[in-house]
Amino acid sequence: MQIIWNQEAAERLKNSHTVLELETFEVRGAPVTTYCVLSADQIPLEELLMLGNYTELHAGFVKAMKENDYKLCKDISEHLLGKFSGELDSFYEIILEKLKV
Secondary structure, three states: OEEEOOHHHHHHHOOOOEEEEEEEEEEOOEEEEEEEEEOHHHOOHHHHHHHHHHHHHHHHHHHHHHOOOHHHHHHHHHHHOOOHHHOOHHHHHHHHHHHHO
C-alpha cells in the first residue's frame, strides 16, 4: 500500500489503481487528505467481484469516522477487516481506538 497526499494524483490513479480516502489533516492551516493506493496485484482474485462493495463500505467507514460515529465504524470494520489483503487493517484499528476515547 502506498499513501499519497495529492488529490489530483489520486484522481489520476483511480483509472489504474484502487484509491481509497483515509484521513484529512490540517497542514499549515489547510486541509490535506491522505489516500491509500492499491495496485491490482495487491487485491486477491476472490475479492475482485466484491471490490466495488468493499470500496463503498470503506467510504462509509470514512464518513462515519468524520462524524465520530464509533458504533457505525465498529460495525463497518467487521466487514472490512482482512479485505484489501489486510492492507488497511491497521488503519481501521487505529481509527477505532481513536474514536473509542
